[in-house]
Amino acid sequence: MFINFWYPVLKADGIKDQPRQVRILGVDLVLYRDSNGVPHVMSNVCVHRGGCLANGRVKGDNVECPYHGWQFNGDGRCVRIPSMDKDARIPSRAKIDAYPTVEKYGLIFAFLGDLPEEQRPPIMEIPEYGQPGWRATLQEWQFNYDYKRSVENGLDVAHNEFVHPTHGFSGARADYKLGERKPILREWGSGISNRRLAPPLPDHKMREVSGRTENAVIEGSTGHHAVNCVWTHIHPTPAMSIHQYGFKSPIDDTKSRSWLINMRNFMLEPEHDARMMERNQVVGFQDRDILEAMQPHVTPRMNTKELFVDGDQPIARYREFLKEWEAKGWRIDVRKLLQDEGRVAYAIPCPERRKSKSWVVDSVPLLPGAGAQVKAVAK
Numbered sequence: 001m002f003i004n005f006w007y008p009v010l011k012a013d014g015i016k017d018q019p020r021q022v023r024i025l026g027v028d029l030v031l032y033r034d035s036n037g038v039p040h041v042m043s044n045v046c047v048h049r050g051g052c053l054a055n056g057r058v059k060g061d062n063v064e065c066p067y068h069g070w071q072f073n074g075d076g077r078c079v080r081i082p083s084m085d086k087d088a089r090i091p092s093r094a095k096i097d098a099y100p101t102v103e104k105y106g107l108i109f110a111f112l113g114d115l116p117e118e119q120r121p122p123i124m125e126i127p128e129y130g131q132p133g134w135r136a137t138l139q140e141w142q143f144n145y146d147y148k149r150s151v152e153n154g155l156d157v158a159h160n161e162f163v164h165p166t167h168g169f170s171g172a173r174a175d176y177k178l179g180e181r182k183p184i185l186r187e188w189g190s191g192i193s194n195r196r197l198a199p200p201l202p203d204h205k206m207r208e209v210s211g212r213t214e215n216a217v218i219e220g221s222t223g224h225h226a227v228n229c230v231w232t233h234i235h236p237t238p239a240m241s242i243h244q245y246g247f248k249s250p251i252d253d254t255k256s257r258s259w260l261i262n263m264r265n266f267m268l269e270p271e272h273d274a275r276m277m278e279r280n281q282v283v284g285f286q287d288r289d290i291l292e293a294m295q296p297h298v299t300p301r302m303n304t305k306e307l308f309v310d311g312d313q314p315i316a317r318y319r320e321f322l323k324e325w326e327a328k329g330w331r332i333d334v335r336k337l338l339q340d341e342g343r344v345a346y347a348i349p350c351p352e353r354r355k356s357k358s359w360v361v362d363s364v365p366l367l368p369g370a371g372a373q374v375k376a377v378a379k
Contacts, residue, residue: 001025001250001332002227002325003348003364004113006123008247008259009041011140012106019063021054025112026252026337027346027364029099030054034061040074041110043097043347047078047360050345053096072096076352093358097350105129105261106138107247113330114349121188124225126245128263135268137277139260141284145291147228147248147256148299148322153287154222154230154246155314157181157194163286166279169199178311184223190317191223191231198236224318227325241265244280253334254297260284301326329369336365 009022010031019032021044028044030053042063044053051067058064062071062079071080076098078090100111102123109123128134143150153159161168161176169176176197184191198218222232230246243263250256262280299319300306308316325331337346349363 001253001334002322002330003332003366004111004115004325004328004330005121005226005228006102006109006111007228007249008107008257009110009249010108011138011259012039012103012108015039015108017058019054019056019058021052023251024110024249025332025348025364026250026334027348028052028054029110029348030063031108032058032063034058034074036061038074039101039103039108041099041101041108042072042074042076043350043361045096045345045347045361046070046072047094047096048081070094074098076350092356093360095352095356095359096361097347097359098352099348099350105136105245107259111351112348114351114353116351116354121226124229124231124245124247126243126261126263128243128265129261133265133268134263135265135270135273137262137273137280139262139277139280139284140257141260141281141288142251142255142257143288143292144255145288145294146253146298147250147258149291149294149297150246150248150256150258150287151224151228151230152299152315152318153291154232155191155224155318156312157192157196157222157314158311159290160196163290164283165199166283167198169197173197179217181311183313183317184221185317186223186225189223189225189229189321190314191221192314193219193221195219223314224321227322239266258284326367327370329366331367333365333367340365 007024015031015033019030022029022031029041030044031041033039046053046065048070049067051065053063053065056064056066059071062073064071069082070078073079076096078094081090102109104123105126111120129136158178162171179194179196182193184193195217218236220234224230228248232244234242245261247259248256260280262276303319345361346364347361
């Protein structure tokens, strides 16, 4: 698991009048909206006695701890301690980690890390969102697999032939091959474009719209953005486009939540949404059955324990990105985190930690980056 990326936390309509608790990256967060409706995402641990802020109340622009009534504003600063005299100075250490937040695509995103704004990876863009001629649907799932395995699955063009009967021929054709592939390289990700033979469209309405009833070569592309996002563009015909954008949040290293935003430029009427969402769920559950049974459950840090072939190059490139981000010191030490579960309260470091010291709750343990390793060798 990695800090310093934007993670979806909750659907925008998932926060009502009371705080919500969500676990991401192995730690608990509290979400609430202030009096102006602005969403806030913060560490869930009250620095006084370890109370669960999500079990408290929203008081104006603040969240109130249910244990002793301490109130924290959206910046994570404690602004009220009822047990102290009203004129008493609130300790400077009375603060919790608060994270940059953006409401977009019907989701609430939080930047879980300490990078300054100019250095942060961007949220994955959906160029078609809100544009004329496109229809969006949003779906959410929780699965028992490592989110990185899911990203790699999205990059794995070869699995479609065997995992998804609607995408391939289940190994029945002797002439099966991956087809022409071209790499796609971007600043925060990579992918591949592909042409492949596909069976007739399974949905009678889609066959009617496309006019395609026979096997045909379809064009598509897929790639990852940052550590936790996947995009896939499928063109069943030159006139039909299905563009999918998957945003993933690791609950921990073996469980994750996924949000899928599906964009289509056909069958734009709302009554077709259920048909498209059902199809997406079938495909998603087919992937789930494969990924939840994989060994090891988490993506290996070394490729030597899996045998890669030419078709696995997109996955190999993704793992190179993982190595780069680990070298920056962004990777959480999951073993240490699990070892301390229930014994030590941790928080994802927020940007304010680079500006001020004396934090009560420790930052999550991180694996040493390349700089730390060089220093260790020098000693």
